Amino acid sequence: SREATAYFGAGPAPLPTAVLEKASQVLLNYNDSGIGITEISHRSGDAAKILEDTKSALAQLLDIPTQEGPNGYQIIFLQGGGSGEFSASVYHMTALWVEKRRQQIVKELGEEDEAKVFEALRKAVDEEFKLDYLVTGSWSLKASQEAARLVGANHVNVAVDSRKANNGKFGTIPSESSWSLTPNPAHSGMVYFCDNETVDGVEFPAFPNIDSDKYQVIADMSSNFLSRKVDVKRYSAIFGGAQKNVGTTGITIAIIKNSLLTQLAKPDLLRKLNLPVGPVVLDWPTIAKNNSLYNTLPIFDVWIAGQVMQSLISKASTSGPKIATQQTESEHKASLLYGILDKYPVFHVVPDKSVRSKMNICFRIGSEDDRDDKEKKFLAGANERLLLGCKGHRSVGGCRISNYNAVSVEKVEKLAKWLEEFAQQQ
Numbered sequence: 130s131r132e133a134t135a136y137f138g139a140g141p142a143p144l145p146t147a148v149l150e151k152a153s154q155v156l157l158n159y160n161d162s163g164i165g166i167t168e169i170s171h172r173s174g175d176a177a178k179i180l181e182d183t184k185s186a187l188a189q190l191l192d193i194p195t196q197e198g199p200n201g202y203q204i205i206f207l208q209g210g211g212s213g214e215f216s217a218s219v220y221h222m223t224a225l226w227v228e229k230r231r232q233q234i235v236k237e238l239g240e241e242d243e244a245k246v247f248e249a250l251r252k253a254v255d256e257e258f259k260l261d262y263l264v265t266g267s268w269s270l271k272a273s274q275e276a277a278r279l280v281g282a283n284h285v286n287v288a289v290d291s292r293k294a295n296n297g298k299f300g301t302i303p304s305e306s307s308w309s310l311t312p313n314p315a316h317s318g319m320v321y322f323c324d325n326e327t328v329d330g331v332e333f334p335a336f337p338n339i340d341s342d343k344y345q346v347i348a349d350m351s352s353n354f355l356s357r358k359v360d361v362k363r364y365s366a367i368f369g370g371a372q373k374n375v376g377t378t379g380i381t382i383a384i385i386k387n388s389l390l391t392q393l394a395k396p397d398l399l400r401k402l403n404l405p406v407g408p409v410v411l412d413w414p415t416i417a418k419n420n421s422l423y424n425t426l427p428i429f430d431v432w433i434a435g436q437v438m439q440s441l442i443s444k445a446s447t448s449g450p451k452i453a454t455q456q457t458e459s460e461h462k463a464s465l466l467y468g469i470l471d472k473y474p475v476f477h478v479v480p481d482k483s484v485r486s487k488m489n490i491c492f493r494i495g496s497e498d499d500r501d502d503k504e505k506k507f508l509a510g511a512n513e514r515l516l517l518g519c520k521g522h523r524s525v526g527g528c529r530i531s532n533y534n535a536v537s538v539e540k541v542e543k544l545a546k547w548l549e550e551f552a553q554q555q
């Protein structure tokens with residue numbers, strides 16, 4: 130049964146049972162309309178309300194400043210997953226860089242001689258244009274590869290690749306002083322990072338030491354969205370696929386700063402500069418202008434996300450940021466598991482202690498010689514106890530426990546008990 134089974138998969142991942150029970154009802158009959166939620170129009174009043182309620186819940190949870198004007202933020206829903214946003218980040222950061230640089234050139238040369246401005250801009254793109262990536266795991270690596278595919282590797286600056294100082298493996302975040310961010314980005318440097326690396330179990334312990342007045346910061350929060358507080362004001366954009374902590378597969382949530390949306394170079398100019406123009410369904414201004422309804426949005430996925438957010442709000446304490454209660458619970462569950470992994474020498478947590486993820490706990494069992502056997506035994510024993518989904522990602526092997534919000538303390542305790550029992554048998 131669902132109650133007896135604990136599932137620690139990395140995504141798609143467990144959802145609160147109460148939300149799924151309600152979902153099974155609204156699939157048949159939404160709001161007593163006689164029509165199921167996946168059957169209603171995305172342009173209906175019901176859909177509009179679902180969208181508004183979900184945005185408002187997210188704004189409450191993360192304290193998102195949603196006022197109008199350059200310092201406010203838009204919450205938008207897209208399709209194409211986190212991977213779609215790898216591409217969208219490149220399109221928008223490129224367009225932002227070009228427009229900001231163009232304005233600077235116009236200031237220097239004046240507007241009259243268009244050809245001269247264009248030549249100076251072309252030269253600037255050739256010589257200066259860089260997107261900075263912090264590569265701390267498999268997903269930021271993928272994002273940087275997508276950037277190289279779209280704009281050319283010569284325009285991608287990998288400011289840090291954490292494998293370099295760690296025997297070719299992910300598992301650390303080298304100190305900020307060693308990063309080589311593109312210097313003098315006053316006109317618009319971009320720094321991209323992945324806040325929580327799902328495959329490698331590496332999480333930024335806090336906002337990195339990047340001057341967010343000088344650099345446009347973009348973060349992928351696909352696998353730690355709604356698990357902890359976020360200082361939204363420091364980001365130009367935050368995105369995450371819903372299918373881990375927030376909801377069902379099918380929507381991606383993005384939080385975008387208004388000032389970014391109004392300062393993007395026009396497609397004509399980008400084409401003239403041989404820079405890419407993205408598909409309209411990934412275009413943040415278009416999606417924002419249309420309240421995420423430029424094309425058919427899977428409203429059911431938005432509804433699920435909204436319900437999950439409501440359940441977090443209802444368990445939040447009355448004072449302080451609404452997400453703080455969930456943060457405390459996530460930290461408690463993670464420390465329970467790391468506590469046991471640290472206690473027994475048969476276990477080896479993969480990432481460095483300072484950057485251990487609270488969401489994806491990656492570890493190996495035994496030594497090089499007997500690890501295959503020990504990990505197989507551990508996983509088989511876990512499966513027997515209905516503790517499912519603990520196998521590491523196929524690219525790195527080992528074990529991975531995903532500690533998302535819907536995994537209850539009780540289920541984590543059950544797994545902790547098996548970890549301990551297994552260690553004592555060794």
Ligand code: PMP
Pocket residue numbers: 140209210211212213268323325326327328349350351352370
């Ligand atoms: N970023 C992170 C951190 C992820 O964990 C994932 C998926 N596991 C992705 C991006 C890619 O997401 P999607 O499969 O939705 O494209």
